[in-house]
Amino acid sequence: MSPWFRRRRTNRFLALLLQQAELTVQGFELLLQYTQHPDPNGARQLKAIEEEADEVRRILIDELNRSFVTPFDREDIFALSLAIDDMLDYAYTTVDEMEIFQVEPTPSMQRMVDLLHSAAIEIWRGVQRLDGHPRVANEHAVRAKALENQVEKEYRKALAALFETAHSVEDVIRILKYREIYRHLSNAADRGDQAANVIGDIVVKWI
Numbered sequence: 001m002s003p004w005f006r007r008r009r010t011n012r013f014l015a016l017l018l019q020q021a022e023l024t025v026q027g028f029e030l031l032l033q034y035t036q037h038p039d040p041n042g043a044r045q046l047k048a049i050e051e052e053a054d055e056v057r058r059i060l061i062d063e064l065n066r067s068f069v070t071p072f073d074r075e076d077i078f079a080l081s082l083a084i085d086d087m088l089d090y091a092y093t094t095v096d097e098m099e100i101f102q103v104e105p106t107p108s109m110q111r112m113v114d115l116l117h118s119a120a121i122e123i124w125r126g127v128q129r130l131d132g133h134p135r136v137a138n139e140h141a142v143r144a145k146a147l148e149n150q151v152e153k154e155y156r157k158a159l160a161a162l163f164e165t166a167h168s169v170e171d172v173i174r175i176l177k178y179r180e181i182y183r184h185l186s187n188a189a190d191r192g193d194q195a196a197n198v199i200g201d202i203v204v205k206w207i
Contacts, residue, residue, distance in 0.1 A: 122144035
């Protein structure tokens, strides 16, 4: 059976991965809105999307366990699903800890989240193009990786600026809180980079 025929016959996995990626884009849209206008209702909406995405992943894993034929390596399906899921998880935990620590958004957060939102869109487009246009999928993966690099640059700049404000014990406590938030955004970027790598691996194997 040719790889192309296998992809066309068993696109249920691609549909579920695409659904995960779409929910991740929605999650980062809400996170971006939250960093611009903090709102508990936005946090609740993001939590609902994160829970919906978890359910989609559970269905995907169940399908994976019950299927003998997959559109590409089952390890790659699992890894891509996990990376996308983790990316959205960090979007939610960012808002969750902002509420727990009672911290306000900063311009650095907004820049990082804006970049992460763009990266989530590139991952979504990459998954969308795996079936039929793998080279285009890889181009989107490359763009997602470039955005991850930009997030890491913003992350380092934000930390440097943060530690320059340490003049008292209260400042140190505030810095530790913000560092945790920035770390969640950096971790989200890492997971986006992993998702892009898996898309690239799939393209290399199946093109």
